[in-house]
Amino acid sequence: MIHWNSLAEFLAMGRHGPYVWGSLLVMALLMVAEPMLLLRGRKRLIARLRRQHRAEASERRQTGAGSRSMANGSND
Amino acid sequence: MSNKLINWFRYASPQTFYPLAGRMIPWFWGLAAIFGVAGLGIGFLLAPTDAQQGEGYRIIFLHVPASWMSMFIYLVMAFWAATGLAFNTRLSGMMASALAPTGALFAFLSLWTGALWGKPMWGTWWVWDARLTSELILLFLYIGFIALQAAIDDPRRADKAGAILALVGVVNIPIIYFSVQWWNTLHQGASVSLTRAPSMAAMMLWGMLLCALACWMYSIAVALMRVRVIMLERERHTDWVRALLAGRE
Numbered sequence: 259m260i261h262w263n264s265l266a267e268f269l270a271m272g273r274h275g276p277y278v279w280g281s282l283l284v285m286a287l288l289m290v291a292e293p294m295l296l297l298r299g300r301k302r303l304i305a306r307l308r309r310q311h312r313a314e315a316s317e318r319r320q321t322g323a324g325s326r327s328m329a330n331g332s333n334d
Numbered sequence: 335m336s337n338k339l340i341n342w343f344r345y346a347s348p349q350t351f352y353p354l355a356g357r358m359i360p361w362f363w364g365l366a367a368i369f370g371v372a373g374l375g376i377g378f379l380l381a382p383t384d385a386q387q388g389e390g391y392r393i394i395f396l397h398v399p400a401s402w403m404s405m406f407i408y409l410v411m412a413f414w415a416a417t418g419l420a421f422n423t424r425l426s427g428m429m430a431s432a433l434a435p436t437g438a439l440f441a442f443l444s445l446w447t448g449a450l451w452g453k454p455m456w457g458t459w460w461v462w463d464a465r466l467t468s469e470l471i472l473l474f475l476y477i478g479f480i481a482l483q484a485a486i487d488d489p490r491r492a493d494k495a496g497a498i499l500a501l502v503g504v505v506n507i508p509i510i511y512f513s514v515q516w517w518n519t520l521h522q523g524a525s526v527s528l529t530r531a532p533s534m535a536a537m538m539l540w541g542m543l544l545c546a547l548a549c550w551m552y553s554i555a556v557a558l559m560r561v562r563v564i565m566l567e568r569e570r571h572t573d574w575v576r577a578l579l580a581g582r583e
Contacts, residue, residue: 261382268378273388273389273454274388277390278392281451284446288442288443289552293555296556300562307575
């Protein structure tokens with residue numbers, strides 16, 4: 259049922275090996291990299307927002323209640 | 335009718351959509367993996383040699399799904415852009431922004447795999463013909479959309495500007511699709527079409543369709559992941575994001 263007689267024949271792809279594997283490799287790399295980068299970005303964002311929220315909360319405690327709109331001034 | 339509307343707008347709120355998207359993501363990853371393994375298995379292990387192109391034709395299992403997705407994602411992006419302009423819903427702009435990088439990725443992959451297919455078959459990596467050039471313009475449209483949104487600080491204004499660009503650019507999609515019929519081109523015509531029987535062996539067709547399905551599932555999973563990040567970032571001052579981030583350590 260399998261089309262190939264040997265691994266070498268499979269890898270050679272009838273002289274088109276570099277083109278076929280070059281396509282597959284780059285496609286696979288990018289399709290793994292994209293979700294990995296997203297996961298990393300999400301982790302960093304969550305850490306940053308938690309820091310911000312904590313900083314705002316402690317600021318509120320120091321200056322008293324009702325100054326939340328002031329504490330939201332950071333715009334990064 | 336009114337019931338349906340209420341439901342839709344309920345899910346259009348980021349607060350409701352965020353956990354829903356989170357629950358859906360693993361399912362789409364699972365489906366992407368199943369379809370991907372099946373499609374690549376059929377395409378690279380079982381499908382017969384092509385009579386004209388030899389083994390090099392197997393790039394079709396990567397190139398055609400990537401090209402389809404690059405065009406389809408643009409249409410979905412333009413749909414969300416139009417919805418955002420018409421109804422001013424927050425989620426629409428976020429969805430459009432979430433789709434653009436994945437669309438750009440597939441447009442690049444379409445060009446990359448196309449170049450690697452063109453070299454052995456046509457003897458050249460690239461020609462400035464209608465199909466290839468319009469696909470390159472699609473990549474530039476995605477990049478332009480991303481750059482335009484990044485250049486505008488206010489997210490709602492960035493959404494609007496991006497939406498207009500996305501809608502203007504939609505004219506490029508039929509140009510890409512029909513370019514092989516409208517102009518003389520080196521690029522081969524469609525192997526699969528809705529109006530006639532496919533001009534390829536059943537095994538090849540199945541491999542290609544399964545790979546395309548895998549790319550669909552991948553795109554949905556990644557777009558949902560990205561829209562969740564965008565939601566957290568944009569809604570960072572709201573109570574629901576505060577509660578969410580305070581709740582989980």
